Amino acid sequence: MTSILRKNRNRIQRVLGAREICHGDPFITRSETICHVQENSKINRLYRVAVKDNIVTRIDTPTTCASKALIDYKSPFEAEVLTKLRNNGRFELVGKTKMDEFGMGSHSSFSSWGPTRRSSSLLQDYSPGGSSGGSAVAVADNHCDLGIGTDTGGSIRLPAAYTGIVGFKPSYGLISRWGLIPYANSMDTIGFLTRSVADSEEAFSQTNGHDPRDPTSLSIKDREQIFCANNDEILFWKSRLYKDSEKQNSSKWLKNITIGYPLEYNVTGMDPGILSTWKSTLRLLRSSGAKVIPVSLPNTKHGLPAYYILAPAEASSNLAKFDGIRYGTTENKSSNGNETLFAAARGVNLGPEVRRRIILGSFSLSSNKINNYFIQAQKVRRLVQRDFDRIFKAQNPLREVEQYDMSLLHESIPITSRKGPDKVDFLVVPTSPSYPPKLSEISAENPINTYLNDIFTVPASLACLPSISVPIRAKDSDLFATGIQIIGQYGSDYGVLRLGHDLEQISCSHKNYGSKND
Structure with a gap:
């Protein structure tokens, strides 16, 4: 009888409406093996994987997209991103996670399984972000080592910022979308939620590759062009230099890059704590050797x-x-x-x-x-x-070089030349203009207002660019970290990851970094 109940637990809970039995549980479906944690080697340390429920898994696990429309759907095949992880020995599925229905939402509250909540009593009333909030909570609350999510307009980066973890959205087309139930095909990107940038890089390296079954997968020829343009950053990660001589290499590399901060991102209504942390981050990067300049993104x-x-x-x-x-x-x-x-x-x-x-x-x-x-x-x-x-200094490998005339740009924009500003390698901006709101406030809010949470993440999605959210915790922050977002040119994924890793390291080494009174 016990085995019968266990096998039918998910169906029983749905029928009885027992969705809140495990308060704070970020899963829609949990694997039988989740309680049997095994010792794992350093090579295979990304082995407990939680998967957003719009990515299909093998036939024994339903894929629902958090919707009644797919309540009992079981796919006849497995998503390519999961197959790649499995083939590399980095895959033990611990469950399918909650999300906004079909990926449409910013707080993981629009779901047939109810809102996603943190397990901590201090955090359970606050939004975990969306739509990949379940995968973010699974990582943040230590249910898994790697959360796989999807990012259309910020659905990985926003939950990462709200839950204080790392969220990486690769360049569109690098990770196969085979097995992803689509929301918006031209922007949907599979990405990763982890507790460190190095873990995100490891997951990205294991899943990055051409897939002939995915019509949006970047061609082998274009991948070779990207590899040549980013060879130094790729070699940095492949040789694991960050483990051997981390500080020395970071300092040398930072002195050779230029970081931009878009003036248009300093929006009215941004939380003062987030604005302060953003400014502190830019000062810290400048003091670490990087050149930091203002840029303009007028559109x-x-x-x-x-x-x-x-x-x-x-x-x-x-x-x-x-x-x-x-x-x-x-x-x-x-x-x-x-x-x-x-x-x-x-x-x-x-x-x-x-x-x-x-x-x-x-x-x-x-x-x-x-x-x-x-x-x-x-x-x-x-x-x-x-x-x-x-x-960006680097040319977009998918588009031809264009000439830009900035003669009509407003005089208040401090650029070097009216024909165009200094070029930068990366942009550093906040991930969200505000800290997580309470779930009760979201339910009473005008739906249009909730869309404003995506204001800093949407531009990179529209341009199909790689972007990572790194958590920065202010010294006097009581509850939440600030998500700082790094954006790079198309194909510069390893460079974005490297800068994210360096920021992660140098921010931890500065005791007074990010103080609200800074």
Whole structure:
């Protein structure tokens, strides 16, 4: 009898509505082996893996996307990112984690399994971020060593900032999306949540590779071009120099890089503590040898509204299959005589936030609105990409060199030349403009206001750039760390990881670093 109950535990909990039995549990489905922790070698230290529930696993584990539409769905195949980890001996699935339904949300609160909560009584009332909040909590609360999530507009980096861990979004196309249930195909990126930058690099190295089954996977030719352009950073990680002569190599490398801070990211309403930590981080990097200069990304302010046109538009197409016939339950009766069975089924199977975004996306794709909304948003996306290409020293390997005329830029922007600013290697910005809100505040808030949490993460997603959130804890911070985000040119993933690792190390070595009174 005990074995029967164990096998059917997840189904029983769903039927009885017993979703809060394990308060703070970040999992939708937990593996039988989670309680049997084994000794592990240093080579295989990333072995306990928690996977976001929109990435398919083997047939014995459901993949639900936190939605009633997929409540019992079991995939006939496994995602390529998991197969690569398994083949490298770095895979023991401990469970599938909670998330915002189909990845649509910033607080992991829009879910058929209820909100994701931290296990600590001090933190359980606060948002863990989203939509990969379950994977972030699993790592932060030591349920696993590696959390695998997805990032469309900040869904890895924001939870990492809110939970005080590392969140890495690779360049779009480097990690196979085979086995990912899509939200917005042109931005969905599989990434990693860990307790250190070195662990994120290890997971990235084991999963980075061309996949012929994924049409968005970067070609072998383009990968070779990226390898040549970033050879020094790749060799740094491959030879594990950071373990042998960490301080000496970090200091020498930092003296040869230029870091930019976009003036447009100093937005009104940013929490003073986050602003203070951002400034302290820039001062620390400057004192460690890096050149730190201001830059301008004038189209950044248009990035967020463009994202919330493009992503819902793609989602409205991707989610058309969840009609109650192919997936989900079929409603035999509609609530009124004028409602179609299709609409009735989607009303039951899909949550309010998913339905809201489908409506937004369908509206912007309608024949009389597409030119004014979707096409214009695509143009804004291109302008955001051009802004990044203009300020980075490295050329984007996927685009041709362009000439930029900044003669019309406002005179208050302190750039060296009106034809363009000094070039930088990386950008350092906050991950979020605020600390985690309480879950009770989110439920009472206007849904549009919750979208503002993505204001610093969306631009890198629109441009498909690598980005990492590193936790920086102020000396007098009571509860939360500040997520500091590092953004690099397309393909400079190992450089982003290296700067993240150096920042992680030098911030820990400064006792008074990040003080609110700094």
